[in-house]
Amino acid sequence: MKDIINQHKPFFVFLLKFVLFYLIFTLIYKFYLSQFEVQNNEVDNITKFVAEQTKSVLVAMGKDSDVLKHEFEPSYKILYSNKYLARVVEGCNAISVIILFASFVFAFSSTFKRTFLFIISGSLLIFVLNILRIAFLTIALYNFPKNEHFLHDIVFPIVIYGVVFLLWIIWVLKFSGYAKVTSK
Known part of the structure; x- marks a missing residue:
């Protein structure tokens, strides 16, 4: 068993760093979210900020847009041309995706x-994306x-996860400590 661990030590180090970073930051984020009462339709400030910035983007594009707090659920309504088309819930704020991205980068950390x-x-x-x-x-x-x-x-998750995947590739090939070791 010890030989297997020693033989695959870089993998186990990567896995340990990834899991620890992911768990720590997920717990921090869950603690942050626990301050808001979903039963009372409270929405966290990050999600509110994302909804407001979405409106700003739509308005900057010259579109009639508004953001309203949803009456019956913890979310914000996005109105476009006076039509309720989308809602921004906690899962739309990209924090979970960012934690996943950062965990991988940390697991392949450099300096x-x-x-x-x-x-x-x-x-x-x-x-921003x-x-x-x-x-x-x-x-x-x-x-x-x-x-x-x-x-x-399908389409829009591919966009966001595609960008994360490309960033991971760039990190591993150009910036991580692994890139330095393999390029010599």
Whole structure:
């Protein structure tokens, strides 16, 4: 058993770092969310910010848009051309995706500064792209309402997870400690 662990030590180190980072930051995020009472339709501030920024993107595109607190559930309604087309719930704020992204980067960590800067810049990119994703999804739902399932469940998740995957590839090949070892 010890030989197997020693033989595959880089994998086990990666796995341990990934799981620890993911669990710690997921627990921190869950603690943050526990401050809001879902039973009373309270929405966390990050989700509120994402909804408001989505509205700002739509308005900047010259579109009549508004964001309203949902009356019956913990979410925000996105109105586009005076039509309720989308809602922003906690799962739409990209924090879980960012935690997953950062866990992988940390697991393949390089120097502290390089890892920290890549996690921060990648997280900001994911966050901004997620807001754009919600805005474009709203527009797409307005123009193609019959394709809601395809757009929401297939096309737009591919976009956000595709970006995360590309960032992981860039990290491993260009910036991680692994890239330095294998390029010599």
